[in-house]
Amino acid sequence: MSSSGNAVSHPPLPLTGYAFGAGGAILFASKGIIIKLAYAEGIDPETLLALRMAFSLPFYLVIGAVALLRLRARGEPMPGARLVVQSALVGALGYWLASYLDFAGLQYISASFSRLILFTYPLYVALLGALLFAQPIRPKAMLAFAVSYGGLALIFLQNVAAMGSDVVKGAVLVTLAAVSFALYQLCARSLLQRVGSGLFTCIAMISASVMAIGQFAVMRPVEALMVSPHGLTLAVLVAIGATVLPTFLMNAALKRISAQANSMISTVSPVATMxxxxxxxxxxASVPEIAGAALVMISIGWFTLSDARRR
Incomplete structure (x- = not known):
């Protein structure tokens, strides 16, 4: 096209946004793999979660301090004590309780099955929003719920036949993790608007870190922290590679691509885990497990994309 003043310039394709989104989803997907490897080293869930939060805590302390300094530089008011306490409680729900239930469930079920169960949390957001917050329930949510849990049932039955009742325990724990994270999403929405996403995330993660370290202090002797060098490396990986880094990548993606595109990229996560x-x-993975995984990913991907288009 001519370079005249009337020429229309088109913005470049936001390939970096897609790359950041896919990278974040894949790194999030690696969490279950690293946790399984850590369990093989003899590390228990309470110790691993405490190490994960302890290694990630300094990042959120620094980021939170920078966010506060920016508020002060702009002359904006600091969040009140009530907002800080609410953010801390909601953060403990989403980043400590949900994480601990997921960590505990991974003792009994495969990393792939766990990731697929967690992947259904948007449906619980819709269902719990209707039950607890009087939000309208949409038929598409019920349809997606039925299809996705039909797919999970295929995987569940295959796993029960192979591994027995422990699969039930693991599936229940990870389902509770998905419910906890859905409640976190519902409770965090208004706080995010009032506190700001960066500062809220830091308060939430600091609160979760305190809870995880406190839980370890109550349940385990301090000697449990003396893990092998390989176990320590895995703890650092789950803290930085599967927690801090993907958080920044996903935020970077959201600045460059639409919510719809980011929602669809998130479907990479269960595939990457498998x-x-x-x-x-x-x-x-057997044929029934692959079929079940496909049902879950298609139904949740469709529901998340259609829900994002409504906003």
């Missing part, structure tokens, strides 16, 4: 589980854990 691939990583085969490569690093030696997990295998």
């Amino acid at each position: 691939v990583l589980a085969v490569l690093f854990l030696g997990e295998t």
